[in-house]
Amino acid sequence: MAEIVAGIACSHVPFMASEENWDRLGEPERNNLRTGFQRARELLDESRPDVLITFADDHFDRCFYDNLPAFLIGVGEEVAGPAIAGFDLPQVRVPIAGELARFILREGLEGGVDFAFSEELALDHAEMAPMMHLTPRWDIPMVPIVVNAFAPPMPTLKRCFDVGGFVGACVRRWPHNMRVAFLGTGGLSHWVGPPETGKINEEFDRWFLDRLTGGRIQDITDRYARYEDLEAVAGNGGHEIRDWLAIAGAMPAWMQPRVLAYEPLKAWLTGTGIMTWSLQ
Amino acid sequence: MSRYQVDKLLRDIRRDNQLAARFRDDIEGVFANYKLDSEERDLLRRWEIRELYDRGVNPLLLLLAHGPAGKQMRDYGAAMNRMTVNRGG
Numbered sequence: 591m592a593e594i595v596a597g598i599a600c601s602h603v604p605f606m607a608s609e610e611n612w613d614r615l616g617e618p619e620r621n622n623l624r625t626g627f628q629r630a631r632e633l634l635d636e637s638r639p640d641v642l643i644t645f646a647d648d649h650f651d652r653c654f655y656d657n658l659p660a661f662l663i664g665v666g667e668e669v670a671g672p673a674i675a676g677f678d679l680p681q682v683r684v685p686i687a688g689e690l691a692r693f694i695l696r697e698g699l700e701g702g703v704d705f706a707f708s709e710e711l712a713l714d715h716a717e718m719a720p721m722m723h724l725t726p727r728w729d730i731p732m733v734p735i736v737v738n739a740f741a742p743p744m745p746t747l748k749r750c751f752d753v754g755g756f757v758g759a760c761v762r763r764w765p766h767n768m769r770v771a772f773l774g775t776g777g778l779s780h781w782v783g784p785p786e787t788g789k790i791n792e793e794f795d796r797w798f799l800d801r802l803t804g805g806r807i808q809d810i811t812d813r814y815a816r817y818e819d820l821e822a823v824a825g826n827g828g829h830e831i832r833d834w835l836a837i838a839g840a841m842p843a844w845m846q847p848r849v850l851a852y853e854p855l856k857a858w859l860t861g862t863g864i865m866t867w868s869l870q
Numbered sequence: 871m872s873r874y875q876v877d878k879l880l881r882d883i884r885r886d887n888q889l890a891a892r893f894r895d896d897i898e899g900v901f902a903n904y905k906l907d908s909e910e911r912d913l914l915r916r917w918e919i920r921e922l923y924d925r926g927v928n929p930l931l932l933l934l935a936h937g938p939a940g941k942q943m944r945d946y947g948a949a950m951n952r953m954t955v956n957r958g959g
Contacts, residue, residue: 650881650931655874674885740930783929785920785951826929 597867626851639771646716647739664711671713754839774837776830778861890938
């Protein structure tokens with residue numbers, strides 16, 4: 591049977607794709623974040639995953655209001671990126687773990703999660719910017735899942751946690767020997783485009799991380815059941831905590847959550863965190 | 871106000887460099903392909919991003935389209951907050 595071997599949740603900021611933007615950070619925050627990514631990468635390397643399942647959102651580069659799924663799973667032969675060039679992102683192609691992707695799709699449709707699916711899904715900076723630091727060889731087959739965390743109305747936080755849980759359960763009943771890691775990217779608090787652009791709510795971010803590591807998911811999903819309430823405290827970019835909640839949902843109870851780094855990065859306009867779930 | 875049509879135009883000029891160039895040089899020609907009312911056209915012509923935001927246009931799309939619309943990214947915050955930018959000299 592397939593086995594979940596690691597989980598990582600982290601912020602995605604397009605700036606993290608270029609050294610020039612790392613240099614704009616203060617030395618302590620840069621070192622903290624680099625160390626966090628390094629430790630997360632070591633966890634991934636030591637876990638030797640055969641597949642990486644990602645939960646990430648979009649920035650209107652692959653989905654738009656003309657056709658906008660709540661949850662979209664890539665099922666083609668490969669996934670290429672970036673959907674739109676820029677931010678110093680490399681051109682990459684990553685194979686999709688197609689059998690597992692289609693298994694999750696089919697299990698979902700028969701079990702209560704109506705995924706949309708795509709044969710030609712592209713990667714966005716949401717996956718690519720963190721993966722440049724976590725899987726820089728781009729050699730782990732993926733199951734990419736896109737969550738609508740950018741275009742209201744969106745699936746609730748609770749739904750994202752539950753869908754993550756559903757995907758985790760699918761993996762554990764996948765009847766093949768396979769080591770599976772999860773990556774969820776987005777958030778934490780940030781405002782992208784509105785008058786508050788550049789604001790960070792460090793108090794919210796630390797509250798969220800504390801609740802997540804303590805397993806107090808319902809505190810989060812109850813308090814921010816309406817997306818307007820979350821947007822008021824965490825910004826329109828804060829909706830991306832949906833990707834963290836999906837990972838939290840996918841993780842088995844015996845996996846140990848740990849915050850590796852958090853910095854309210856003014857230079858990157860984003861409350862930026864890294865968290866892992868591991869067997870130790 | 872058709873928020874969708876404005877959002878769509880912003881998304882399109884972000885994705886299509888040729889369309890963005892037409893938006894800067896022949897904005898009336900670009901308008902012909904979108905169902906925009908006179909108020910929307912006026913706000914887009916004057917690039918009144920705060921007015922568009924207050925009418926429900928997606929702020930991420932406004933930010934992403936700011937450069938393709940021919941504006942300086944460093945002036946985005948001031949424009950969104952209706953502040954006057956004085957670059958001196």
